[in-house]
Amino acid sequence: MGLHLIISTRADPPLALSRLRARGQLAELRSSSLRFREDEVTKWMRSNLPHLSPEHLNLLSEKTEGWVAALQIIRSSLVERDAQEMNLMLAGLSGSQQFVFDFLADEVFKRLPEDMQEFLLRTSILQQMDASACMAVAGVQDAQSILEELEKQNLFVASLDSQKKWYRYHYLFREFLLNRLQRAETESIAGLERCAGAHYESQSELEVALSHYLNAREFESAARVVAVFAADYVERGRVEVLHRYFSAFPVEVMKAHPELLLQHGNAHWRLGQTGAAIMAYEDAQTAFGLRSDSRGYAGRSHVWQRFTARRDIIVRQSCYRPKRCLLRMQITPSAPKR
Numbered sequence: 001m002g003l004h005l006i007i008s009t010r011a012d013p014p015l016a017l018s019r020l021r022a023r024g025q026l027a028e029l030r031s032s033s034l035r036f037r038e039d040e041v042t043k044w045m046r047s048n049l050p051h052l053s054p055e056h057l058n059l060l061s062e063k064t065e066g067w068v069a070a071l072q073i074i075r076s077s078l079v080e081r082d083a084q085e086m087n088l089m090l091a092g093l094s095g096s097q098q099f100v101f102d103f104l105a106d107e108v109f110k111r112l113p114e115d116m117q118e119f120l121l122r123t124s125i126l127q128q129m130d131a132s133a134c135m136a137v138a139g140v141q142d143a144q145s146i147l148e149e150l151e152k153q154n155l156f157v158a159s160l161d162s163q164k165k166w167y168r169y170h171y172l173f174r175e176f177l178l179n180r181l182q183r184a185e186t187e188s189i190a191g192l193e194r195c196a197g198a199h200y201e202s203q204s205e206l207e208v209a210l211s212h213y214l215n216a217r218e219f220e221s222a223a224r225v226v227a228v229f230a231a232d233y234v235e236r237g238r239v240e241v242l243h244r245y246f247s248a249f250p251v252e253v254m255k256a257h258p259e260l261l262l263q264h265g266n267a268h269w270r271l272g273q274t275g276a277a278i279m280a281y282e283d284a285q286t287a288f289g290l291r292s293d294s295r296g297y298a299g300r301s302h303v304w305q306r307f308t309a310r311r312d313i314i315v316r317q318s319c320y321r322p323k324r325c326l327l328r329m330q331i332t333p334s335a336p337k338r
Contacts, residue, residue, distance in 0.1 A: 011153045031154050035066030048075055051083070056090050063171055070172055108155065109176075119146060120169075121185070124177035125192050125212070128160065128168050136199035137192050190216045201225055210245060219253045223260060230263040239267040258287030 007013055020026035036044065041061045045052055052060075064070040078086055109117060122138040123129055134143035147167050150157040156173035160166040169177065181189060193216035200209035206225050213222035226245055233242045246254065246264045254260055265280030 034068065036061075036068060036071065037066065041066060041071065045071065045075060049078055049086075052086075056086075059090060065170060065172075067170065067172070108173075109180075112155075116146075120150075120177055121181045122192055124169065124174050124181055125189070125196060125215075128166055130165050130167070132203070133196065133199055137195050190218075194218055194221075197221060197225075214245075214248050219249055223249070223253060223257045227257065227259060230260065231266075234263060234266045234270060237270065239270040242267045243271060255283060255287050258284045261287060 017026060021028075038058070038061045041064075042057050045057060045060065060071065060074065064074070078089065081089070109120070112120070119134070119138050119140060123134050125137065126133055129147070131144035131147065134147065135141065140146065147157065147159075148164065151159055151164075151167070156170035157167055158170070160168060168174075193212045197209045197212035197216060197218060198221075200206075200212065201221075206229055210222055210225045213219075213225060226242075230242060233239065242263070246260060246267065249260070254264070261280050261284035265277045265284060268274075268277035268280055
């Protein structure tokens with residue numbers, strides 16, 4: 001008669017698991033196996049809440065990632081609520097909601113050592129993370145071992161590749177960490193974002209670096225980064241993304257960087273926003289005109305070339321400030337004074 005040993009644990013037990021696994025003597029149910037699939041979320045939630053809409057069920061599946069404990073808390077909170085209250089609660093579902101916050105704080109976060117809490121809070125600004133990024137923002141040397149330990153303990157951390165290089169936090173847990181970080185260390189968040197931006201810029205991960213610089217309101221650094229890939233994004237048609245980035249800059253920063261105004265004009269043009277493109281070109285020419293060096297002259301020439309290449313289309317279309325813009329830009333820019 002064989003002996004079967006069943007172990008339920010948050011962390012891997014100190015046993016020769018790889019040997020048992022190789023011999024076929026180990027059956028494992030990991031967290032990924034225990035998560036509910038979308039159809040299981042639907043069936044389980046509707047057993048108590050039959051009127052949940054498909055949209056709400058999809059939202060629950062996405063935000064909880066099948067995490068049963070969160071689904072249980074949410075289901076208990078929704079029982080006996082009317083449709084309007086239910087809609088409001090689900091629309092604002094995040095880790096900062098009280099019913100999820102209390103569970104995470106009491107059952108997980110407060111049980112961890114202070115240095116681990118600090119690591120989690122500081123790295124929560126990273127949507128995806130590897131050891132080098134964690135070292136940059138958390139100031140630790142053993143980031144890889146910490147990430148692996150967090151995953152082993154099932155602390156809402158998942159690896160994204162078979163090499164266990166990239167990780168991310170569970171959506172709700174990251175929301176909880178960010179909320180706690182904002183309440184506890186508001187002044188230091190910008191510093192963390194700045195460190196993350198500098199790290200990703202050094203790794204040539206320019207879009208990620210830009211996002212962190214913008215979050216830190218480090219607009220000069222953000223302008224330096226976006227200037228590297230703006231023209232390429234226009235040529236590749238990624239103009240909606242580029243327009244969103246440029247829109248995050250204050251007006252005075254854009255005017256201090258006329259090459260960004262020029263590329264914003266190109267993005268507007270590709271988006272079919274002729275009037276906005278003209279305004280951007282005009283602002284770019286004005287900003288370049290304030291420069292007395294060769295860069296200012298070259299910039300004005302570039303704007304002029306862009307504008308004249310599209311002038312016939314602009315004349316045929318009704319766009320904002322066309323006459324004023326045409327009058328200003330019909331004069332070819334003069335060479336810089338020697």
